[in-house]
Amino acid sequence: DGGITQSPKYLFRKEGQNVTLSCEQNLNHDAMYWYRQDPGQGLRLIYYSQIVNDFQKGDIAEGYSVSREKKESFPLTVTSAQKNPTAFYLCASRGPTNTEAFFGQGTRLTVV
Amino acid sequence: AQSVTQLDSQVPVFEEAPVELRCNYSSSVSVYLFWYVQYPNQGLQLLLKYLSGSTLVKGINGFEAEFNKSQTSFHLRKPSVHISDTAEYFCAGRTGGFKTIFGAGTRLFVKA
Numbered sequence: 398d399g400g401i402t403q404s405p406k407y408l409f410r411k412e413g414q415n416v417t418l419s420c421e422q423n424l425n426h427d428a429m430y431w432y433r434q435d436p437g438q439g440l441r442l443i444y445y446s447q448i449v450n451d452f453q454k455g456d457i458a459e460g461y462s463v464s465r466e467k468k469e470s471f472p473l474t475v476t477s478a479q480k481n482p483t484a485f486y487l488c489a490s491r492g493p494t495n496t497e498a499f500f501g502q503g504t505r506l507t508v509v
Numbered sequence: 510a511q512s513v514t515q516l517d518s519q520v521p522v523f524e525e526a527p528v529e530l531r532c533n534y535s536s537s538v539s540v541y542l543f544w545y546v547q548y549p550n551q552g553l554q555l556l557l558k559y560l561s562g563s564t565l566v567k568g569i570n571g572f573e574a575e576f577n578k579s580q581t582s583f584h585l586r587k588p589s590v591h592i593s594d595t596a597e598y599f600c601a602g603r604t605g606g607f608k609t610i611f612g613a614g615t616r617l618f619v620k621a
Contacts, residue, residue, distance in 0.1 A: 497541075
């Protein structure tokens with residue numbers, strides 16, 4: 398089945414550590430996105446990529462980094478520079494003929 | 510500025526009653542409009558979308574929405590809700606570009 402896979406589903410991080418969240422899609426979509434979700438704030442765009450080896454900052458990119466070396470993969474690294482990383486992170490993708498984005502199941506990151 | 514505003518953060522309703530979840534959008538995001546549903550600790554699933562044509566859009570699970578250009582609204586409705594409709598609902602809009610703008614979400618709570 399085609400879809401978007403995020404892993405892990407739950408992730409715990411100590412303060413000062415970097416962590417990487419995985420996002421893989423087999424939908425052959427060019428565009429991929431990372432969103433952060435906090436209660437009552439909806440989804441905020443962190444980074445997006447329109448094509449392999451290219452990506453742009455979204456509205457809240459500080460403290461995050463991404464790479465897009467392969468079409469199917471768009472990992473997100475939450476660095477120690479992110480002051481409040483505890484949140485639910487959602488990855489999405491969209492194909493050229495799609496008007497809507499398709500979402501993964503999310504990763505819940507907790508800083509302990 | 511691009512914006513999508515969901516007018517209610519929480520909507521409690523009794524089972525089998527009708528429900529309306531309200532959404533207003535700015536004209537800059539009116540090209541494509543969407544409603545998504547999110548169950549706890551899961552990703553977003555598309556309920557319905559408006560692209561053009563008929564202003565009444567039917568989606569999955571018995572939901573429908575009406576595009577109203579003069580009032581810049583895209584309200585979601587269901588004539589009779591079930592317990593299983595308890596979830597968070599997001600209104601979203603996109604111009605022809607790559608960014609989708611999400612509202613803050615409305616939590617629908619269906620009571621027995």
